[in-house]
Amino acid sequence: MRVTYLGFFLLLWFPGVLHAQSAARHCDAPRLPHGYIVSEQNEYDHGRTLTYACEKGHKPAVEGWWATSTCQSGTWSPKPQCIVEEGCIPPTIPNAKYTESLTGWYEEGDKIRITCDEAYELKNNDATAVCTNGSWSSVPVCERSDDACDAPPKVPHAVIVDHGYQELFAADTHLQYECEDGYTAEGAGNDKTIVCIAGTWTEGPTCSSAATPGAGHGGSTEGATGGSGTQPAGRGTTPSTGHGGGSSDSSLQPAGGGSSTTSDSNGSDSRPSFLPINNCGRYPFVPYAAVEAGRMNLRYRCDEYHTLVGLDTVVCHSDRSWSKLPDCKEKSCVLNPARYPLLQLSGFQHLTGAWKHFHCIWPGYYTFVMCDNGEITTGQCCNYYGHCL
Template identity: 55%
Template sequence: MRIRYLGFALLTWFPGVLHAQSAAQPCSAPSLRGGFFAPKQETYSPETKLTYTCDNGRKPTVKGWWATSTCQNGKWSHEPQCIDEEACIPPEIPNAKYTENQNGWYENGHTIRITCDQGYEPKDRDVTARCITGTWSSVPVCERSIQACGEPPKIPHAVIIHQEYQEVFAVDSEVQYECEDGYTVEEADGNKSIFCIAGSWTEGPTCRTGPGTGHSGSTVGGTDGTQPGGGSSTTSGFNDRDSRPLPTTIDHCGAHPNVPNGIVVQVERKFLKYQCNAFYTQVGSDTVTCSSNGKWSQLPICKEAFCVLDLAVYKSSGFKLSGVEYVKEGETKQLQCIWVDWWRIFRCTNGRLTYTQCCHANDIYYGRCR
């Protein structure tokens, strides 16, 4: 009798046991409009797969003209749906996020806007895609930022803490090291952290043994503090490294430096990013950092990248326009001659202006203008 009551009590006190045993629920047959599926039955046991396809003018919400779905804990792995063939299924964009529709698809004409993950940036600044008759136009690409860093360097007798492994780190990221037992960070290093600045990691700490630990590497030379050939011992490279200025926050350097014909387009905690004005090309890195000695790193140069077209020089050529025009390096500009549908083409190459004779519009279209 006691055993029977005990069994009832266990069932009452541990309902989670029964729930775990019955967690794998069967699935009801899906409601599929505009298509059909197989096998056809009222209920499906867990892990059962069905296949479906759609009528003409419609398609599944996944790639292909047919699709499979699996019964998992009372629900289908994706709800079988047949949508208009001009609608779009979600695009696959690595290293990016965008707002996903709850119904799992997008109507024709819908536009999505993506955000790249940290450490990545949109190629050619393209961040939108539009659904046009069933396909996405100009799907954006998130490429690794030139300001991002790869995995942090491996330091002997140290491990990175409070950070999961990843291959790409966004600019201004910080990782912290912890030394192995029996090792400590040198006082000269001070900081246990390194920072990602303009695509490179700052110099990391050095883990060395403390006094009396018995590990090698704490000193260089004899045990009495002298070199084998005489003289006091020093740690190789310490003084050189200590004398080098380290990167720091930009507020340590004061006002932003001026780059002629350039502007600051991005301000971060540890760097500035410049961009040259139109008709100028950049020479050198576009990123400027601040050092602990209060000095900025080398500034970029914005070099002229255009040709000046003074129409007064070509007055005898019969142009309708007058004045001065500018042609960007590597580009062309068409200027109309005095005759209708006749044009002269100017090209800027290496700062030098070249031009064609006056050509008819048809000759220009077919590439016959020389």
């Protein structure tokens, strides 16, 4: 009996609390300028969905000419909104991010700039989109980077630590394995870390039972000492001076495919395939390219007038030589000042299919140049009186 009275007493004392909890799950009817709502009422229960459309000259701030919104604990989601027909709703661009509008939509002429997520890069270097007459012009695309890596290889009796699972990893990503209790990391110089280089993971460890004697603890052979900069057995590649060249692409070993290392008396690896780039000295020079340095690799990017040929990522081998360098090949329809010394050119220039006027090196003389099907055609240098050289 006392319990019943106590419950009745609480209801009398806390009616405001109970009403607030109940009201929090309802939504007031939304205000919708330039639009109208089907089955309009003053209040909507939690979970209730309404349908709305917009007046002529306006459209919903979502795809389609009509839209829905759902009451979620006192808030409408998505917010019912009618915008002008020339406006744009936020574009959906996979694997990318951009600054979103505070109003939830964009006006005619608004421009957004895209930044791709790690392991992705812009297609055709197109990073912007413009709202034009209610739609986006040339929406950028973020595609997988050529030097990105898939999920790392599975190592029995080991897990990846300090990193959640994902399907794609950016170049120069470092992941660390940790062996389960009772197992010890062996191989790859006992290094538990793997690195994403040029689309491939470096070789990882093997987790062996602690009861099994580990390899790699014997003395070194005469042919491969452990000294700094010593030539590894069987490679036959001299250390690079940092001016280019380097060894072939085949030395970029995939995970599990072996590594270029020295060997001890038991035939086990004693040095990893790759070293941090500061072990290889001065960075190699690639004409018409800029270089970005990471901890384990260099990445080269050609300028807008040249196309990269070969791998854009260069690594430092265990013998302190650079891997093979890429080249920057001149694109078609590009005027190179060195090839056209009679033209006044301040630098490389792109050409289109139309004839373009250029001044010659002689004052008062000019010519016309055109590129058709990748071939550049030049005329004679003539002055305005018709005299040609």
